[in-house]
Amino acid sequence: MKHTVFVDGQEGTTGLKLLDYLSRFSSIEVLKIDPAKRKDPKERGKLLNEADLGFLCLPDSAAKESVSLVKNDKTKLINASSLFRTDSSWVYGLPELKHQRERIQASSRISVPGCHATGFILSVRPLIESGLLQKDYPASCFSISGYTGAGKSGIEEYENADPASIDKLHVPRPYSLMHKHKHLPEMAMFSGLEYPPVFTPIKANYPQGLAMFVPLTGRCMAKQASAKTVREILAAYYEAERFVQVMPYDSEAYLEDGHFLIDECKYTNRLEIFVFGQEDHITIVSRYDNLGKGASGAAIQNMNLMLGFDEASGLIL
Ligand SMILES: NC(=O)C1=CN([C@@H]2O[C@H](COP(=O)(O)OP(=O)(O)OC[C@H]3O[C@@H](n4cnc5c(N)ncnc54)[C@H](OP(=O)(O)O)[C@@H]3O)[C@@H](O)[C@H]2O)C=CC1
Numbered sequence: 001m002k003h004t005v006f007v008d009g010q011e012g013t014t015g016l017k018l019l020d021y022l023s024r025f026s027s028i029e030v031l032k033i034d035p036a037k038r039k040d041p042k043e044r045g046k047l048l049n050e051a052d053l054g055f056l057c058l059p060d061s062a063a064k065e066s067v068s069l070v071k072n073d074k075t076k077l078i079n080a081s082s083l084f085r086t087d088s089s090w091v092y093g094l095p096e097l098k099h100q101r102e103r104i105q106a107s108s109r110i111s112v113p114g115c116h117a118t119g120f121i122l123s124v125r126p127l128i129e130s131g132l133l134q135k136d137y138p139a140s141c142f143s144i145s146g147y148t149g150a151g152k153s154g155i156e157e158y159e160n161a162d163p164a165s166i167d168k169l170h171v172p173r174p175y176s177l178m179h180k181h182k183h184l185p186e187m188a189m190f191s192g193l194e195y196p197p198v199f200t201p202i203k204a205n206y207p208q209g210l211a212m213f214v215p216l217t218g219r220c221m222a223k224q225a226s227a228k229t230v231r232e233i234l235a236a237y238y239e240a241e242r243f244v245q246v247m248p249y250d251s252e253a254y255l256e257d258g259h260f261l262i263d264e265c266k267y268t269n270r271l272e273i274f275v276f277g278q279e280d281h282i283t284i285v286s287r288y289d290n291l292g293k294g295a296s297g298a299a300i301q302n303m304n305l306m307l308g309f310d311e312a313s314g315l316i317l
């Protein structure tokens, strides 16, 4: 049996990557929109209602419109925008969290997690559940991401930069320093923390790949723990997972000349977790592809669960 799928936003960064993944499925027929009509609500509505499953790879406002265009009970939706991630009528598409896989399988409305939020939540949630971190732990984190994380406009800014701004783009650029990043609500809600972390994202001059750093102070935790204990808790939590891999505690082996390589998981749906540090000073680092496990790969993983396929179909480990 063939499933029909429509990608609303097929010309965008996430949409193009999704189409690439979907081309690997013989049991999926992709409904294409005439490029000239790709922003026409009537045409999008027609295809969304025809499809068994629609992906919304759109800015928030357009994603909201797409949802209102669906007039039947059949079309399942996977929404890549940040719009419904903390909305209780949508399910958060992070299957590696406890009981989340069953919720995804049973739902017809899934929100794909934000790219930065994915690494933070996967790093912190097991520590809260185990009681090692208290819910009001004053968490902080920072991430370094390639510029494709900012979509078409971000790619244009870096790849077609006018000569006057090339020097400025060459160096990493921290942003959201007023602490209003749009991922903060989901970071709090799904990590289990009472308050969002103090989060500093940094955009850098390379296309793809993200690393999320979560520093922790052992003596401020509910139960004082070392880096090794933190690693053991994470490793046990993700033991059965195919896409989340907790690396052995062997800090120096993962560094090249003392440096951590951020983009080693690019082009995959893999998320690797490392725990660095000693007794009191601990850093959890997760690295993954912002367009893989951080966006389109995660969307495909959710589709596989919703349509009853093998969870890893079409994805690269
Ligand atoms: N890039 C990433 O790493 C991640 C992105 N996301 C989220 O996914 C969504 C898509 O992001 P991304 O692909 O990067 O963004 P892009 O800007 O690359 O693509 C968005 C696409 O939507 C199209 N579009 C805009 N308005 C409408 C409309 N009214 N009707 C139909 N199409 C429209 C754009 O058209 P046009 O071609 O004319 O610009 C563009 O092709 C966003 O909500 C983003 O925040 C989530 C996780 C990670």
Ligand SMILES: CC(=O)N[C@@H](CCC(=O)OP(=O)(O)O)C(=O)O
Residues within 6 Å of the ligand: 080, 081, 082, 113, 114, 115, 116, 145, 146, 147, 148, 149, 150, 154, 182, 183, 201, 203
């Ligand atoms: C490097 C970069 O600019 N990244 C984007 C987030 C990409 C993403 O996850 O966007 P959504 O929240 O819409 O899913 C940012 O930090 O705003």
